[in-house]
Amino acid sequence: MFERLEPIAVDTILGLMAAYRADPDPRKVDLGIGVYRNDRGETPVLNAVQRAETALLASQTTKAYVGPTGNPGFNQTMELLVFGAGHPCLSAGRVRTVQAPGGCGALRLGAEIIRTAFPGSVVHVPTPTWANHTPLLSGAGLKLENYPYFDAVTGGVQFSAMLAAFERLPAAAVVLLHASCHNPTGADLSQEQWREVLALVKRRRLLPFIDMAYQGLGDGLDADAFAIRLFSSELPEVVCAVSCSKNFGLYRERTGALHVITESAAAADATLSNLVRIARGIWSMPPDHGAAVVYGILNDAGLRQVWVEEVAAMRGRIRALRSAAVQQLQQHCPQRDFGFIARQRGMFSYFGISTAQVRELRSRHHIYMTDDSRMNVAGLRQENLEYFARSVAEVLART
Numbered sequence: 342m343f344e345r346l347e348p349i350a351v352d353t354i355l356g357l358m359a360a361y362r363a364d365p366d367p368r369k370v371d372l373g374i375g376v377y378r379n380d381r382g383e384t385p386v387l388n389a390v391q392r393a394e395t396a397l398l399a400s401q402t403t404k405a406y407v408g409p410t411g412n413p414g415f416n417q418t419m420e421l422l423v424f425g426a427g428h429p430c431l432s433a434g435r436v437r438t439v440q441a442p443g444g445c446g447a448l449r450l451g452a453e454i455i456r457t458a459f460p461g462s463v464v465h466v467p468t469p470t471w472a473n474h475t476p477l478l479s480g481a482g483l484k485l486e487n488y489p490y491f492d493a494v495t496g497g498v499q500f501s502a503m504l505a506a507f508e509r510l511p512a513a514a515v516v517l518l519h520a521s522c523h524n525p526t527g528a529d530l531s532q533e534q535w536r537e538v539l540a541l542v543k544r545r546r547l548l549p550f551i552d553m554a555y556q557g558l559g560d561g562l563d564a565d566a567f568a569i570r571l572f573s574s575e576l577p578e579v580v581c582a583v584s585c586s587k588n589f590g591l592y593r594e595r596t597g598a599l600h601v602i603t604e605s606a607a608a609a610d611a612t613l614s615n616l617v618r619i620a621r622g623i624w625s626m627p628p629d630h631g632a633a634v635v636y637g638i639l640n641d642a643g644l645r646q647v648w649v650e651e652v653a654a655m656r657g658r659i660r661a662l663r664s665a666a667v668q669q670l671q672q673h674c675p676q677r678d679f680g681f682i683a684r685q686r687g688m689f690s691y692f693g694i695s696t697a698q699v700r701e702l703r704s705r706h707h708i709y710m711t712d713d714s715r716m717n718v719a720g721l722r723q724e725n726l727e728y729f730a731r732s733v734a735e736v737l738a739r740t
């Protein structure tokens with residue numbers, strides 16, 4: 342039977358991760374997969390996580406199942422982190438949260454509940470969007486269409502074109518929005534622009550499906566959740582997929598949550614029962630460890646403070662690297678303006694070079710970024726910034 346299967350190409354991001362690992366060259370620079378790195382190029386376990394894990398090991402008495410919605414304490418704590426204490430949708434009992442295996446699990450569950458409630462839904466995603474949105478959402482049976490988003494000329498957002506596209510959508514169309522730290526471009530909306538999008542979404546009665554994978558790594562823990570908080574206070578229905586991979590550094594522990602905001606508490610209960618059924622049919626129950634760690638951190642004042650500072654340090658380092666990269670590039674490639682890198686937020690920037698140039702950077706200089714020239718800024722280091730900028734200059738001069 343399986344002879345019928347044709348081999349298919351490996352996922353671009355995962356393929357790049359494997360190629361980087363296999364490269365023996367000591368100069369290699371990993372700007373590929375979206376994993377935070379410190380100035381030694383390492384992705385260490387956060388101190389807050391280590392301490393919470395130690396406490397968890399000492400106190401855990403069973404490995405019995407937790408349940409299909411996951412850890413209730415984690416879910417409640419995530420609601421506070423994402424929406425902020427006292428948010429009106431929480432006080433009104435209109436939010437239901439299910440722990441999921443990473444942001445991917447949350448996105449898939451969100452897509453499944455949308456398809457269950459509105460069969461035949463079309464989800465409109467930005468151009469470009471995270472490569473894995475396509476299999477995650479279409480695998481749940483949703484059709485995908487694109488709306489204009491990134492402006493390659495300015496490195497920002499084609500805001501008028503985005504609004505014009507939303508204006509043409511039929512009622513109940515689903516719009517996938519990146520809350521902050523847009524992946525792959527780093528181009529975010531301002532708070533003023535989010536207000537304009539909200540007004541349009543409200544008037545056209547669209548359903549926002551918001552993906553927040555980088556809370557805290559852009560402008561701050563609260564600022565990065567601005568869109569989710571605004572939309573959830575003004576709209577009857579919002580779906581939010583959230584990841585703890587980056588801000589807690591829990592990547593392999595697969596920790597995330599899906600929050601669904603409905604019009605009434607009764608609709609929320611019905612939605613939850615459907616979410617439980619869907620989750621049971623896919624992964625049954627989510628992995629516990631990462632969620633227990635997040636719960637331990639956020640419910641201990643001391644550990645929480647350590648974590649808040651660690652997130653601030655990651656954010657600060659990324660922002661400093663953005664400015665330092667622009668400086669180095671200005672020095673080595675004065676003919677080209679890379680200033681947009683400093684204006685963007687989060688781990689990624691669309692570097693704006695051709696696929697041929699990306700491949701040349703990889704083959705000649707051992708610098709890895711995805712073929713569309715998405716680079717993970719956190720993969721740069723003080724010691725390789727100059728090498729990076731010089732290599733870019735050489736590639737630009739040659740091709």
Ligand code: LMR
Nearest residue numbers: 354373374375471473524
């Ligand atoms: C990325 O975009 O590189 C990360 O979100 C990791 C992944 O799974 O693709």
